[in-house]
Amino acid sequence: MSVKKSNKLIFRLVLSSILLSAVGYVSYSEFFKGKEVTAAKVGSVAPDFSLKNLNGTEKTLTDYRGKGVLINFWATYCPPCKKEMPYLENAYQKYKEQGVEILAVNVTEPTRLVNQFISQKNITFPILLDRDGLVLDKYQVQNLPITFFINSKGEIMNKVSGELTEEKIEEGLELIKP
Known part of the structure; x- marks a missing residue:
């Protein structure tokens, strides 16, 4: 050639x-x-999702429309997550009759481990399981814990990265209380 x-x-x-x-x-x-991906930013509508709770029942964020919703992303291996759980439980007991719901989204851990943790800590608010991390991605979560405060219209009113204090929880819940 x-x-x-x-x-x-x-x-x-x-x-x-x-x-x-x-x-x-x-x-x-x-x-x-x-x-x-719709960014989960303060002032925007919270991305909807569907996850199973510890009983295997499917729950969506829109199931809670009309209520204020605190979504907390957490894991049992996260020390700050463990520390804030009792604060979240206290807030749940105080605000559940005021139109506010607390949803704790566990990220990618086995159900058995999550059940053990919840039993030991006497947690009564809903725990949702994000097995494959899709909701974690949808909310663009980089670090744990992270908490979103969503009003009754589904808008993100506040976002707190890192460990919550009782005061931060109270301020956030007052902001989203219907």
């Missing part, structure tokens, strides 16, 4: 690769268009 033919072949291969890459990029972009 001559050098001229070889150069033409290389040029055609490079050009074909560029065109295939462009077509692939456009296809990828179109496929994922409209599938962007």
Whole structure:
């Protein structure tokens, strides 16, 4: 094969690769268009989700529309998460009759471990299980614990990264109480 033919072949291969890459990029972009993650930011509507509780019953965030909702992402291996649980339980007892719900979303841990922890701590508020971490991703959670305070219209009114104090919980619940 001559050098001229070889150069033409290389040029055609490079050009074909560029065109295939462009077509692939456009296809990828179109496929994922409209599938962007809705950021869970203060002032925006909280992304809806569906998770099972410890009894295996499916719950969605919209099940609680009309109530103020505190969503706390946590895990049993997280020391600050463990520390704030009694504060959340006290707040739940105080606010549950005032139209406020506390939902603790456990991230990717086995049900047995979560049940043991909840039993030891005498937790009575709803625990939801995010087995595959999809809700964690939807809410763009980077670190635990993180808590979202959502009003009765489903809008995120406050977001607290890190350990909650009793005062922060009380302030947040007063903000979202219907």
